Amino acid sequence: MIEFQNVSLSFNNNHAVLNDISFKAHFYEKIAILGMSGGGKTTLLRLMLGLVRPDSGKILIDGQDIVTLSESELRDIRMKFSIVFQEGALFDSLNVRENVVFFFREYSSLSEEEIEKKARELLGKLGIEEAIDLMPEELSGGMKRRVAIARALAGCNPRMVLYDEATSGLDPLTADNICSLINDLAKGEPPERTGFIIVTHKVTDAIKVAERFIYLRSAEIAFDGDISALRNTEDPELRSFTEELHIAEKYI
Ligand SMILES: Nc1ncnc2c1ncn2[C@@H]1O[C@H](COP(=O)(O)OP(=O)(O)OP(=O)(O)O)[C@@H](O)[C@H]1O
Numbered sequence: 001m002i003e004f005q006n007v008s009l010s011f012n013n014n015h016a017v018l019n020d021i022s023f024k025a026h027f028y029e030k031i032a033i034l035g036m037s038g039g040g041k042t043t044l045l046r047l048m049l050g051l052v053r054p055d056s057g058k059i060l061i062d063g064q065d066i067v068t069l070s071e072s073e074l075r076d077i078r079m080k081f082s083i084v085f086q087e088g089a090l091f092d093s094l095n096v097r098e099n100v101v102f103f104f105r106e107y108s109s110l111s112e113e114e115i116e117k118k119a120r121e122l123l124g125k126l127g128i129e130e131a132i133d134l135m136p137e138e139l140s141g142g143m144k145r146r147v148a149i150a151r152a153l154a155g156c157n158p159r160m161v162l163y164d165e166a167t168s169g170l171d172p173l174t175a176d177n178i179c180s181l182i183n184d185l186a187k188g189e190p191p192e193r194t195g196f197i198i199v200t201h202k203v204t205d206a207i208k209v210a211e212r213f214i215y216l217r218s219a220e221i222a223f224d225g226d227i228s229a230l231r232n233t234e235d236p237e238l239r240s241f242t243e244e245l246h247i248a249e250k251y252i
């Protein structure tokens, strides 16, 4: 269970990025965090991992307040999550295999052969095993995103996967493909299911995967609900944000 209790944060004494945010989420949920650019979405994920500390409030992961934990204690908390960073940043000087096994090497005591086998298995699962010897610059955007997902999943058995803009900058078909992959990876049924939080600008991608939608606006949670609540919202700004959803529906 993840619980934010009255969390506030501002950087360099500027206006609040997050102001008195409270919500609870289970690891098995499928959540989309929506909001304008600069709205604090990535910051919310970073807070959850203890990469940033709030100015005030509590962040409980499985009942433990991570705000007060040391770096070594935070390691155990971070192991509960896999993270696909925004833009899926890969290490440019490493080939696909080395990118994927990077965290395997760090977190597991497997032999080199076992690591190779695991890397192939993961890349195979994501449909890009043939790219194992390529360098990042030789990959398309969609392939890079898949490698980033493989790397995030390597070496740990997460309770929840955090995707920061996993589909942004991709053509609609490739984005759709990544959405299917995100769904496939959220295997099992609650409460055992490995859930996810996907952070995105794209409502159309969010509705393909998520069951719960959280909309951040002016440092606060302006909406938190399911798809039918999202479709029926009266909030003018949220309606304009979800306009593509309404436009798409007209053509279905
Ligand atoms: N380490 C930092 N130091 C100073 N300001 C920061 C830092 N990290 C984020 N910010 C600021 O906090 C605000 C929220 O940033 P954040 O990256 O969380 O937004 P976002 O919703 O993820 O945006 P985007 O959709 O563009 O990725 C921005 O104004 C940003 O400039």
Ligand SMILES: [Mg+2]
Residues within 6 Å of the ligand: 041, 042, 043, 086, 164
């Ligand atoms: Mg961001």
